Amino acid sequence: MTLWKGRLGEGMADEVAAVSVSVGFDVALAEDDIAGSRAHVQGLGKGGILSPDEVQTLLAALDRVGAELAAGVLDPQPGDEDVHTLVERRVTELAGDVGAKLHTGRSRNDQVATDLRLWCRRSLLAVAADVVALQEVLLRRAREAGDAYLPGYTHLQRAQPVLLGHHLLAHGWALARDVDRLVATVERLDVSPLGAGALAGSSLPLDPDYVAGVLGFSARFENSLDAVSDRDFVAEALFDVALMGVHLSRMGEEIVLWSTDEWAFCTLDDAYATGSSMLPQKKNPDVAELARGKSGRLIGHLTGLLVTLKGLPLAYNRDLQEDKEPLFDAVEQVRLTLRALAGLYATLEWHHERMQGAADGPAAAAVDLAELLVVRGMPFRQAHELVAGLVRESVARHVPLVELVQAHPDLGDAGALVLEPGVPVTRRTTPGGAGPAAVAEQVERFARRLDVDRSRIGRHERPTAGAAPAAGT
Numbered sequence: 001m002t003l004w005k006g007r008l009g010e011g012m013a014d015e016v017a018a019v020s021v022s023v024g025f026d027v028a029l030a031e032d033d034i035a036g037s038r039a040h041v042q043g044l045g046k047g048g049i050l051s052p053d054e055v056q057t058l059l060a061a062l063d064r065v066g067a068e069l070a071a072g073v074l075d076p077q078p079g080d081e082d083v084h085t086l087v088e089r090r091v092t093e094l095a096g097d098v099g100a101k102l103h104t105g106r107s108r109n110d111q112v113a114t115d116l117r118l119w120c121r122r123s124l125l126a127v128a129a130d131v132v133a134l135q136e137v138l139l140r141r142a143r144e145a146g147d148a149y150l151p152g153y154t155h156l157q158r159a160q161p162v163l164l165g166h167h168l169l170a171h172g173w174a175l176a177r178d179v180d181r182l183v184a185t186v187e188r189l190d191v192s193p194l195g196a197g198a199l200a201g202s203s204l205p206l207d208p209d210y211v212a213g214v215l216g217f218s219a220r221f222e223n224s225l226d227a228v229s230d231r232d233f234v235a236e237a238l239f240d241v242a243l244m245g246v247h248l249s250r251m252g253e254e255i256v257l258w259s260t261d262e263w264a265f266c267t268l269d270d271a272y273a274t275g276s277s278m279l280p281q282k283k284n285p286d287v288a289e290l291a292r293g294k295s296g297r298l299i300g301h302l303t304g305l306l307v308t309l310k311g312l313p314l315a316y317n318r319d320l321q322e323d324k325e326p327l328f329d330a331v332e333q334v335r336l337t338l339r340a341l342a343g344l345y346a347t348l349e350w351h352h353e354r355m356q357g358a359a360d361g362p363a364a365a366a367v368d369l370a371e372l373l374v375v376r377g378m379p380f381r382q383a384h385e386l387v388a389g390l391v392r393e394s395v396a397r398h399v400p401l402v403e404l405v406q407a408h409p410d411l412g413d414a415g416a417l418v419l420e421p422g423v424p425v426t427r428r429t430t431p432g433g434a435g436p437a438a439v440a441e442q443v444e445r446f447a448r449r450l451d452v453d454r455s456r457i458g459r460h461e462r463p464t465a466g467a468a469p470a471a472g473t
């Protein structure tokens with residue numbers, strides 16, 4: 001179906017169709033398009049532009065089209081440029097003449113902006129729920145890890161021991177900020193553009209506040225030009241996902257390292273590992289590598305959209321059609337990654353002895369020795385130099401550090417005790433620190449944060465918009 005047959009002669013050239021037809025991907029908006037059209041029809045009824053019978057006929061047709069699309073039995077025909085055209089064509093087939101009234105007072109410009117905000121609202125909340133599911137796995141593994149510890153690193157050099165639970169929750173808290181960003185983006189984009197028309201509103205008695213309410217938006221647009229022309233909400237969604245991708249890439253990199261024979265802190269479950277087509281012995285961490293690798297694609301989608309948006313004159317421009325594929329792909333890819341990582345972390349086998357062995361030793365307690373001296377009245381800079389000198393001497397003369405510490409008049413037995421395996425991490429007592437008491441408290445705070453986030457996500461969820469009752473007609 002062509003939407004402008006009065007104005008232009010001939011059909012669209014094949015090359016034009018090839019470059020511009022979007023129904024192959026924007027059919028993902030079908031549910032939202034039906035919801036938006038239902039609200040619009042109800043608005044036309046409220047304004048007296050459609051009779052109650054006409055409203056009922058159109059709503060019934062829209063419901064049927066929605067069901068056909070959901071069942072996958074409605075295929076685009078040549079001329080169905082996008083999902084909006086497809087739906088209107090099919091409604092007209094089903095409803096007869098009244099189908100020609102569906103688009104009254106509306107443009108595809110406010111229609112697509114409405115659809116995309118509805119899509120973002122439900123999809124970003126679904127991403128957030130997937131993040132929480134991964135966080136739940138991290139929380140469970142942190143609880144199970146108990147007092148197991150491993151080296152904490154700076155510059156990828158062993159620095160101080162930390163509890164395994166502390167390390168896992170470091171990723172958990174970063175993901176909590178990702179959830180926060182997703183929810184904040186949903187709150188900001190929760191504004192209806194419906195009623196903005198092509199760019200300037202309408203001469204007909206439309207009520208943008210009413211249709212915004214029907215669609216469960218918390219507000220309507222303030223400015224029709226802005227409503228149809230900005231995709232800042234898509235850019236925000238892509239940023240949220242890209243930054244989360246960066247977080248997931250760090251987790252992936254860590255598992256890649258930890259599962260090597262060199263580190264051997266963990267073994268992947270067979271179901272979350274891959275083999276090699278040539279090397280029979282291989283067990284590869286492809287899931288972790290893909291979690292690391294997807295971030296490039298996600299960052300690319302954000303960058304691409306920002307460049308598309310830059311310098312676009314007000315109001316709608318067809319360039320904006322380029323917003324959808326990166327958005328759909330980013331959301332799909334990050335959800336696949338989140339779910340695969342949740343399974344990977346749930347099934348990882350930890351090697352506590354290996355971790356703890358790496359964390360024990362002089363490096364684990366050097367700062368504790370210095371702090372012991374501080375407590376006994378020595379200025380920290382002097383204590384640092386004294387302990388550094390002992391470490392240096394231990395390395396140079398191949399003498400165990402503990403012997404030098406034991407023999408030193410300022411350290412002695414108390415110093416040697418601090419060097420006992422497993423002791424240093426227990427000395428990390430400050431809030432938010434890496435020791436057992438602080439981590440036990442952190443675990444509970446993290447569990448509470450997940451409860452809060454689950455209910456924040458739930459508060460923004462709406463019933464499937466396409467199935468909204470035909471109230472207000």
Ligand code: ARG
Nearest residue numbers: 022082108109112318320321
């Ligand atoms: N497929 C278009 C898009 O995604 C729908 C809006 C078309 N509007 C127009 N004036 N050609 O942006």
